[in-house]
Amino acid sequence: MEYLKAFLRPTIRDVAGRRMIMILAVVAIVVPILNLAVPQGHFLHVSTFTVTLLGKYICYAMLALALDLVWGYVGILSLGHGAFFALGGYAMGMYLMRQIGDRGVYGNPDLPDFMVFLNWQELPWYWHGFDQFWFAMLMVILIPATLAFVFGFLAFRSRVSGVYLSIITQALVYSLMLAFFLNDLGFGGNNGLTDFKDILGFNIQADGTRVVIFLASIFFLVLFYAICRFVVVSKAGRVLVSIRDAEPKTRFIGYRVENYKLFAFVLSAIIAGVAGALYVPQVGIINPGEFSPINSIEIVIWVALGGRGTLYGAVLGALIVNYAKTWFTGAFPEVWLFALGALFVISTLFFPKGVAGIFGGKALDAFNRAADKYRKRSGEANS
Numbered sequence: 519m520e521y522l523k524a525f526l527r528p529t530i531r532d533v534a535g536r537r538m539i540m541i542l543a544v545v546a547i548v549v550p551i552l553n554l555a556v557p558q559g560h561f562l563h564v565s566t567f568t569v570t571l572l573g574k575y576i577c578y579a580m581l582a583l584a585l586d587l588v589w590g591y592v593g594i595l596s597l598g599h600g601a602f603f604a605l606g607g608y609a610m611g612m613y614l615m616r617q618i619g620d621r622g623v624y625g626n627p628d629l630p631d632f633m634v635f636l637n638w639q640e641l642p643w644y645w646h647g648f649d650q651f652w653f654a655m656l657m658v659i660l661i662p663a664t665l666a667f668v669f670g671f672l673a674f675r676s677r678v679s680g681v682y683l684s685i686i687t688q689a690l691v692y693s694l695m696l697a698f699f700l701n702d703l704g705f706g707g708n709n710g711l712t713d714f715k716d717i718l719g720f721n722i723q724a725d726g727t728r729v730v731i732f733l734a735s736i737f738f739l740v741l742f743y744a745i746c747r748f749v750v751v752s753k754a755g756r757v758l759v760s761i762r763d764a765e766p767k768t769r770f771i772g773y774r775v776e777n778y779k780l781f782a783f784v785l786s787a788i789i790a791g792v793a794g795a796l797y798v799p800q801v802g803i804i805n806p807g808e809f810s811p812i813n814s815i816e817i818v819i820w821v822a823l824g825g826r827g828t829l830y831g832a833v834l835g836a837l838i839v840n841y842a843k844t845w846f847t848g849a850f851p852e853v854w855l856f857a858l859g860a861l862f863v864i865s866t867l868f869f870p871k872g873v874a875g876i877f878g879g880k881a882l883d884a885f886n887r888a889a890d891k892y893r894k895r896s897g898e899a900n901s
């Protein structure tokens with residue numbers, strides 16, 4: 519119990535984060551009720567499409583949280599975090615494909631349809647085990663974590679940093695995108711993995727299943743927020759911030775900088791991988807397009823707009839940008855990219871601390887005004 523209290527204390531003391539969690543809790547209660555209990559056609563009914571859309575936003579918020587941990591608190595600007603997101607998604611997609619069984623177009627109980635179409639004779643060795651949910655979830659964590667560990671170990675030990683590290687991370691995600699486009703790799707090529715049927719024996723298209731996945735997304739967002747908050751306020755978190763602000767000095771006083779950076783990078787990759795795993799059953803597909811470098815750059819925009827180095831700001835930025843994307847691509851699809859670029863430029867020039875900085879500045883100004891009024895009244899009373 520004491521350990522649990524120590525773990526939750528940083529989040530409880532975080533006013534903005536606590537408010538965000540309260541809002542998420544309300545959403546987790548209200549949305550399922552309005553979807554399942556309120557009949558269709560009623561003005562209060564929330565459609566399953568909306569539930570799925572909100573779940574997708576929550577997964578993106580988790581991904582932004584992962585990037586903010588390494589960029590906002592360690593100074594590692596990763597332009598390839600979409601790789602960890604996509605790898606987690608592919609691990610979940612492989613499990614969902616194995617659940618189809620003989621209900622596919624070709625009726626093969628062992629091979630997915632795309633393998634039958636490409637004349638594969640047997641299931642590749644790296645697909646074995648993905649018929650078990652526990653194994654797939656283990657791979658959701660281990661595959662992104664292993665890639666992050668190997669990449670980070672080589673990069674941080676070689677003291678690659680700054681723009682050079684950013685370019686290398688983008689090269690990493692681009693190379694993975696090209697590899698997953700290949701049909702011979704065994705991951706569906708250009709079409710990816712889709713046509714999912716069940717998850718844990720439940721119909722993946724059913725309203726109840728969609729609601730459960732939506733709730734799971736909110737749960738993991740809150741959990742990872744608490745973990746990240748615990749890390750950044752700990753002694754290790756203070757070291758991470760010192761690495762961000764003055765890496766040579768931190769190294770000079772005796773800290774193994776590369777170990778701290780590696781820890782944060784691997785933890786961030788795990789969060790991104792879980793986000794990808796929750797994303798796939800909600801959108802119903804995973805393909806190499808998720809590895810696109812443009813997607814990874816968009817994540818940076820989410821964090822910058824929301825507020826780098828705040829955690830809750832990254833979540834807020836992801837929700838704002840993706841809602842705007844949904845609206846713009848429906849109303850003015852031809853101007854969406856221009857609008858996204860304008861958001862980033864405006865945020866960089868006029869709001870360097872993002873949306874979180876705007877709210878924080880207003881709160882601070884209000885506090886100062888209240889304090890001035892109190893001091894003035896106290897002075898008048900004493901006189």
